[in-house]
Amino acid sequence: MENVIDFHVHPYLSQTECLGMYRESFYLDPMEARRDLEESGIMHICGSVIENGTYTSDRGFEYFRELNRKALKLQEIYGGFYTPGIHVHPDYVKESCDEIEYMHGRGVRLIGELVPYSHGWNDYSCRGLAEILDTAEQYGMIVSYHTMGEDRQIEDMIAGHPGIIFVAAHPGQKGDFLKHIDRMKRYENAWLDLSGTGLFRYGMLVHGVNEAGFERFLFGTDYPICNPRMYVQAVLQEHISDEAKECILWGNARRLLE
Numbered sequence: 001m002e003n004v005i006d007f008h009v010h011p012y013l014s015q016t017e018c019l020g021m022y023r024e025s026f027y028l029d030p031m032e033a034r035r036d037l038e039e040s041g042i043m044h045i046c047g048s049v050i051e052n053g054t055y056t057s058d059r060g061f062e063y064f065r066e067l068n069r070k071a072l073k074l075q076e077i078y079g080g081f082y083t084p085g086i087h088v089h090p091d092y093v094k095e096s097c098d099e100i101e102y103m104h105g106r107g108v109r110l111i112g113e114l115v116p117y118s119h120g121w122n123d124y125s126c127r128g129l130a131e132i133l134d135t136a137e138q139y140g141m142i143v144s145y146h147t148m149g150e151d152r153q154i155e156d157m158i159a160g161h162p163g164i165i166f167v168a169a170h171p172g173q174k175g176d177f178l179k180h181i182d183r184m185k186r187y188e189n190a191w192l193d194l195s196g197t198g199l200f201r202y203g204m205l206v207h208g209v210n211e212a213g214f215e216r217f218l219f220g221t222d223y224p225i226c227n228p229r230m231y232v233q234a235v236l237q238e239h240i241s242d243e244a245k246e247c248i249l250w251g252n253a254r255r256l257l258e
């Protein structure tokens with residue numbers, strides 16, 4: 001298993017954007033982090049750059065633009081190893097749409113992971129986001145979003161933009177995972193990555209594949225928050241077919257990113 005695509009990473013240029021919870025004792029520089037991931041079989045990563053600490057609105061959209069530029073910088077450093085994801089913000093509709101246009105021109109096709117809880121907003125069905133998603137849909141962007149808030153809001157977002165592939169982050173505990181599965185059954189554009197909480201509950205993936213097929217699950221870790229090898233091994237240990245494992249670990253992501 002040496003072709004794994006990790007759809008959910010938060011890469012960093014410096015400690016400021018390193019989300020590792022024990023970074024005061026354990027910090028790898030960006031090239032060491034790449035080797036660390038490769039040693040787990042992960043040969044490609046996707047995701048947004050997130051800063052430690054809290055965003056305050058006086059920092060304006062410039063705050064997100066800077067994070068997005070850091071993602072481009074990392075893409076330069078990492079070359080083909082990294083697919084950048086960008087931030088948008090519903091309080092800055094025009095700036096966000098301009099940013100999508102600009103980034104699309106630089107080859108970027110991924111928005112997120114969106115993390116509203118640390119960026120001062122909380123409603124996936126708000127008007128500002130709906131307008132931004134209209135633009136995202138025109139540009140054929142994929143949207144990765146942190147699962148939170150009311151189910152109805154998530155549902156409205158997914159149903160309102162059938163042309164966008166929405167990748168939910170984190171299966172969560174059983175109750176949340178079953179809601180993901182339910183959405184995947186009802187909406188063809190609802191996908192799920194396996195990062196963060198969930199995969200340590202043995203049998204989760206068997207159940208998900210039985211219910212929703214394997215075509216819309218994406219491997220993910222949430223590195224550097226989570227230990228990447230644990231996630232690779234967890235998928236391999238699940239009692240699903242080899243074909244399903246290969247699709248989840250890299251095939252589905254490759255199809256999505258092409």
Ligand SMILES: [Zn+2]
Nearest residue numbers: 008010113222
């Ligand atoms: Zn994340």
